[in-house]
Amino acid sequence: MPRPDSPDDPVVDVRGLRMAYGTNEVLTGVDLTVSAGEVVCLLGPNGAGKTTTIEILEGFRAPSAGTVRVLGKDPMRAGDAWRARVGVVLQSWRDHARWTPRRLLTQLGDYYAPYSTPERPRPYEVGWLLDTVGLTEHADRKIVGLSGGQRRRLDVAVGIIGRPELLFLDEPTAGFDPQARRDFHDLVHRLSDLEGTTILLTTHDLAEAEKLADRILILAGGRIVADGSADELGRQVAGRSEVRWACGAERFVHPTDDVVAFVRRLFEQHGGELTDLEVRRASLEDTYLAMVQRFESGARTRPVLEEVVR
Ligand SMILES: Nc1ncnc2c1ncn2[C@@H]1O[C@H](COP(=O)(O)OP(=O)(O)OP(=O)(O)O)[C@@H](O)[C@H]1O
Numbered sequence: 001m002p003r004p005d006s007p008d009d010p011v012v013d014v015r016g017l018r019m020a021y022g023t024n025e026v027l028t029g030v031d032l033t034v035s036a037g038e039v040v041c042l043l044g045p046n047g048a049g050k051t052t053t054i055e056i057l058e059g060f061r062a063p064s065a066g067t068v069r070v071l072g073k074d075p076m077r078a079g080d081a082w083r084a085r086v087g088v089v090l091q092s093w094r095d096h097a098r099w100t101p102r103r104l105l106t107q108l109g110d111y112y113a114p115y116s117t118p119e120r121p122r123p124y125e126v127g128w129l130l131d132t133v134g135l136t137e138h139a140d141r142k143i144v145g146l147s148g149g150q151r152r153r154l155d156v157a158v159g160i161i162g163r164p165e166l167l168f169l170d171e172p173t174a175g176f177d178p179q180a181r182r183d184f185h186d187l188v189h190r191l192s193d194l195e196g197t198t199i200l201l202t203t204h205d206l207a208e209a210e211k212l213a214d215r216i217l218i219l220a221g222g223r224i225v226a227d228g229s230a231d232e233l234g235r236q237v238a239g240r241s242e243v244r245w246a247c248g249a250e251r252f253v254h255p256t257d258d259v260v261a262f263v264r265r266l267f268e269q270h271g272g273e274l275t276d277l278e279v280r281r282a283s284l285e286d287t288y289l290a291m292v293q294r295f296e297s298g299a300r301t302r303p304v305l306e307e308v309v310r
Pocket of ligand 1: 021024044045046048049051052053
């Protein structure tokens, strides 16, 4: 039995997780580990099982099989003290529509006060939190009158009011305008860098994943098919970089695995004639699409795909 608070223990440790809804097998053997202080992003196509995985880790859904340990406990059996250490940003806060954000956050914050420790005083101060999520101006308006993006900011505030050690964010920026998105990214960095909060998030915004995540997991076909930083994943997809150049009026494009060797040859052969040169590295979007495609084409003939990454 792992000691819950040893800094060396993984915050999330999942082995052989399986989940079926009736005959629909959504997760067929997920293994994943998240260490203290990491920001990990779970990517995957629609219906891959990201929300299902997160809900199981949150203790909101019982898995069909496998071992799940979150902060050293089985989420389905963990008590209030465990829950106070975990923050969850749900899709949208619907209760208490006639309350104000300030009242709601104050009320929810009181729930966490008994779980305050000298190392981690709980809850956050409500005024500070309202300011941090950009809701000060709307703090005393009824929740029912907030815009979609303002409600989403409130969702985030509700998720972190208890100063969680582990925070789950399921598509946190869906519906955010660019400013709200940037503010949110700053908040995630702040929680991670200053508070040491461990964060597991899902998103379909690959630029967001690249910006926020220390590590990216790709869930496809019921398993984790890729695990690494954006750069590490990129290196596993061959032919990813593209060199574009011009000789006089003629333009050329060539994909390559080894940009330096290719450009060196280019200079040796055409150095004097080159009028333009550009190296375009594949984005996380290119990598992600290539990996999911590789998985899907392989899956038609081979159900097990560990070789995609390892
Ligand atoms: N409560 C449920 N009952 C039955 N099937 C469900 C339930 N919740 C999810 N599913 C099914 O499980 C699969 C995975 O759904 P899930 O919401 O976990 O995927 P996701 O990766 O989060 O998708 P998205 O990117 O679209 O949000 C889907 O086929 C979905 O229809």
